[in-house]
Amino acid sequence: MPHYKLTYFELRARGEPIRMMFNIAGIPFEDERIPMADWAEVKEKKIAPFDALPVLEFDGVKFGQTLAILRYVARENGYGGPDNLSAAIADALADQYADFVMAYVPWHIVNAGYVPGDAEALYDSVYVPAKAKHFPYFEAALKKSTTGWYANTPELTHVDVFIGASLEWLKRLDKNADKFFEGFPLMEAHYKKFFAHPKLQKHLEERPDARY
Ligand SMILES: N[C@@H](CCC(=O)N[C@@H](CS)C(=O)NCC(=O)O)C(=O)O
Known part of the structure; x- marks a missing residue:
């Protein structure tokens, strides 16, 4: 190895x-x-x-x-998906989540203290709209899944790990973490399923x- x-x-x-x-x-x-x-x-x-x-x-x-x-x-x-189509669907969702990260980064870099700015204002003008745009895409993917994993695969794939881990650090930084999954029950269920993985x-x- x-x-x-x-x-x-x-x-x-x-x-x-x-x-x-x-x-x-x-x-x-x-x-x-x-x-x-x-x-x-x-x-x-x-x-x-x-x-x-x-x-x-x-x-x-x-x-x-x-x-x-x-x-x-x-x-x-x-863990890359059982076939090319599952792998492509996993890739598409992972890339979409990466687009979400790029959309909220202007808030993140101020909020985390890397650059000066008004984190409160950017929370409302950058983070909230980015989340409102992107979370429905992930909720919709889970609605189509019969397995609870994002790419509808029998076992988790890289997209489940990417979104699970990425949501964890985002939730840590969100001042409204208690309402983080409000309106997105399938994402919350996926999050719990992922973190309970043996x-x-x-x-x-x-x-x-x-x-x-
Ligand atoms: N798209 C790249 C982004 C990499 C990136 O921006 N990494 C940050 C840390 S999360 C970094 O190295 N920043 C330091 C720098 O750019 O000098 C990836 O996902 O790996």
Whole structure:
């Protein structure tokens, strides 16, 4: 088995779906966590092909992009969907969730303290409309699913891991977390089903805490 090394920050965020996928698949990996304060210096050394994290490295290969890494780990271990069509549907939903992230990022970077600004105003003008636009797409996908997984697959795929992990960190940052799933009962049911997955429990017990 290759020696996998995942490099990300001391955060869950974009690193956590990949850590979860490795754990669900039962594949050991080196979990390198770079302190944010060291990033400028590490970036100078050009360790990341696209100057951003996460990065996966093994057998002399190194590549970035969360979804490419996640899909690779999923597919290598039987979690990429049972056929090309399921895989494409999983990819489409994962890409749509990535579009949602890009839509709310202007609020996130202010809210998390990375850039100055009015987080309260951006919550209303950026985050709330982005959520109102995108959550119905995910609820609709689950409405069509007979298995409770996003791509209607018998076992979870990368999109279930991506959306489950991504919603966890978003919910942590949302000041109205108690109403996070209001109007989206199938997304809430999926979230609970995902976090109850037997192969995820050990990781959930052992993972370090993080800001988000
Ligand atoms: N689309 C990329 C985005 C990667 C990205 O923006 N990573 C952030 C952390 S979540 C980063 O490395 N920021 C530091 C920087 O850009 O210098 C992915 O999903 O991997």
